[in-house]
Amino acid sequence: MKRLSDERAKILFEKLSKYIGTNVKQLIDRPDGTYCFREHRDRVYYVSERILKLSECFGPEKLVCVGTCFGKFSKTNKLKFHITALYYLAPYAQYKVWVKPSFEQQYLYGNHIPKSGLGRITENAGQYQGVVVYSMNDLPLGFGVLARSTTECKTADPMTTVCFHQSDIGEYIRSEDTLF
Amino acid sequence: MDIVKEVLEKQQRDLEKYKPITVDKHLEVRLDVGSLLCTDPNDLEDNQLKNNREQYLLDLTRDNTQLLINSVWELPTERIDECIVAKLPEPTTVLPRLRKVPGPKPLTKWEKFAKEKGIKKKKKDKKVYDTTLDKWVPTYGFKRADAEKEKEWVLEVPKNVDPNEDMFQKKIDLRNEKVAKNEIQRMKNIVRAKKVEVPRGGYFGPEVASSGQLLTAVTVAKSSTASVGKFQDKLPKEKQARGIGVKELIPGAKRKASHISAQPEKEVNLDLIKSVLNKKPKYDIEKAISIQKNEDKLQRETNPAEKGKKGKKGKGGKSGKGGKKPKGGRGQRAPGKKTAVGRKRR
Numbered sequence: 001m002k003r004l005s006d007e008r009a010k011i012l013f014e015k016l017s018k019y020i021g022t023n024v025k026q027l028i029d030r031p032d033g034t035y036c037f038r039e040h041r042d043r044v045y046y047v048s049e050r051i052l053k054l055s056e057c058f059g060p061e062k063l064v065c066v067g068t069c070f071g072k073f074s075k076t077n078k079l080k081f082h083i084t085a086l087y088y089l090a091p092y093a094q095y096k097v098w099v100k101p102s103f104e105q106q107y108l109y110g111n112h113i114p115k116s117g118l119g120r121i122t123e124n125a126g127q128y129q130g131v132v133v134y135s136m137n138d139l140p141l142g143f144g145v146l147a148r149s150t151t152e153c154k155t156a157d158p159m160t161t162v163c164f165h166q167s168d169i170g171e172y173i174r175s176e177d178t179l180f
Numbered sequence: 181m182d183i184v185k186e187v188l189e190k191q192q193r194d195l196e197k198y199k200p201i202t203v204d205k206h207l208e209v210r211l212d213v214g215s216l217l218c219t220d221p222n223d224l225e226d227n228q229l230k231n232n233r234e235q236y237l238l239d240l241t242r243d244n245t246q247l248l249i250n251s252v253w254e255l256p257t258e259r260i261d262e263c264i265v266a267k268l269p270e271p272t273t274v275l276p277r278l279r280k281v282p283g284p285k286p287l288t289k290w291e292k293f294a295k296e297k298g299i300k301k302k303k304k305d306k307k308v309y310d311t312t313l314d315k316w317v318p319t320y321g322f323k324r325a326d327a328e329k330e331k332e333w334v335l336e337v338p339k340n341v342d343p344n345e346d347m348f349q350k351k352i353d354l355r356n357e358k359v360a361k362n363e364i365q366r367m368k369n370i371v372r373a374k375k376v377e378v379p380r381g382g383y384f385g386p387e388v389a390s391s392g393q394l395l396t397a398v399t400v401a402k403s404s405t406a407s408v409g410k411f412q413d414k415l416p417k418e419k420q421a422r423g424i425g426v427k428e429l430i431p432g433a434k435r436k437a438s439h440i441s442a443q444p445e446k447e448v449n450l451d452l453i454k455s456v457l458n459k460k461p462k463y464d465i466e467k468a469i470s471i472q473k474n475e476d477k478l479q480r481e482t483n484p485a486e487k488g489k490k491g492k493k494g495k496g497g498k499s500g501k502g503g504k505k506p507k508g509g510r511g512q513r514a515p516g517k518k519t520a521v522g523r524k525r526r
Contacts (some may be wrong), residue, residue, distance in 0.1 A: 003445065007414070007447075009448075009449065009452050010452055010456060013449075013452055013453050013454050013456045017457060022457055023459075024456070024457070025450065025453055025457075028446060028449045028450055028453065029446075029450065033326075034446060036445055036446070036449070039451070042256050048455055075422070077420070100446070110308075126467060127467070149470065151470070151474040151477075152470070
């Protein structure tokens with residue numbers, strides 16, 4: 001477990017701010033103890049300092065996972081969020097998309113959201129804005145990126161993709177071995 | 181009789197000049213006739229060694245040599261061209277080598293690869309039958325080039341190539357290139373076999389170097405100019421060199437970077453977040469247009485009455501100085517300009 005280099009930390013915060021905007025601060029500045037980001041095998045973990053100290057008893061080869069895995073850095077230094085990050089993205093999300101109950105299952109199989117599957121959407125969301133996807137009864141299902149801005153969505157055809165799928169909770173089953 | 185006596189006496193005197201061929205030794209000397217070697221295990225006499233060393237050693241050597249010669253004479257001899265020749269037996273003394281025993285020849289890269297893959301060398305025939313020339317043509321060596329010239333006296337210019345290009349010259353260039361490549365590979369094989377350090381990278385010049393090589397050169401230069409862990413600042417979109425063997429080129433790349441800074445981690449992170457959040461948003465014309473469009477649309481939707489009025493006025497509005505017709509929502513409109521136009525019409 002090592003601290004993120006400045007470069008990587010910046011990439012991480014930029015990515016986080018795409019989904020939760022200014023709420024990034026609240027991940028670091030928490031009243032219930034100090035939390036920090038750590039890197040282990042190119043994966044980014046969000047750990048409380050208390051658990052981090054306990055984890056230091058183990059060597060890096062023996063350690064599988066500590067805290068919450070947020071994502072993984074690719075070899076070209078790009079960060080890709082895993083579904084495990086949803087637990088922290090959902091409560092702070094500024095832009096949200098709700099899918100219709102009929103489309104829920106399709107979304108959980110990894111499909112993009114077309115206009116026909118869209119239930120509700122936050123106002124004023126621009127194109128390529130990172131959003132958290134909810135079911136109609138406010139259960140976070142995953143996250144993605146808007147393919148159309150909110151206003152464009154209104155005029156779009158029912159079959160055009162409105163939100164690109166990035167991750168969904170179905171991945172807990174589909175890619176169980178690579179998540180953590 | 182006098183003569184006989186004289187001769188005998190003379191012979192006696194001659195013999196006296198030479199030392200006898202029999203030598204007495206306290207311990208027998210060890211002889212290895214094969215390598216003409218004689219080892220004397222007897223102790224040297226200290227007294228003699230001190231008083232007249234040179235003479236004593238000379239005598240001793242003569243005696244031992246005599247013994248060696250005696251044993252050579254015991255071997256079966258024959259006469260070849262007025263010379264008496266003895267055949268020496270196999271030497272029994274094992275002499276140490278001057279140099280180490282040469283090992284197996286180191287394999288070249290290709291040989292190693294072929295061995296791994298189990299590729300066997302196929303022997304080519306010296307001559308193959310050429311159907312176009314209708315005769316047997318050597319595959320290599322003498323008169324092969326002639327045969328090829330005869331065969332390819334004309335070359336096709338492909339469609340995608342400049343028609344003025346000399347295809348024959350191109351072929352020669354290609355061959356020269358191959359030869360040069362082979363030479364480099366030969367050198368590399370030698371380097372690999374001798375296990376010498378050769379600089380692998382460096383700056384090849386902007387004309388020759390690939391982007392990867394340039395990237396490596398930059399990274400190497402940066403780590404070379406670093407001072408006490410302080411590195412040159414990164415440019416906005418600069419990439420880190422990567423690939424096989426790049427890390428070894430960069431001095432100190434294997435060393436793990438220290439993450440201990442004077443500032444506590446939380447503050448560093450908060451500073452970073454601040455810088456990320458305070459970033460000036462990009463001036464996105466596309467986005468601005470779409471927002472403007474949208475606002476207009478909303479306005480029209482909320483009070484459609486105004487829209488109708490506008491349309492009427494546009495139709496009958498020829499009372500002005502001949503201002504241009506309003507472009508009904510088509511094309512790009514600068515929001516500032518639009519209002520100005522509208523006022524004129526009124």
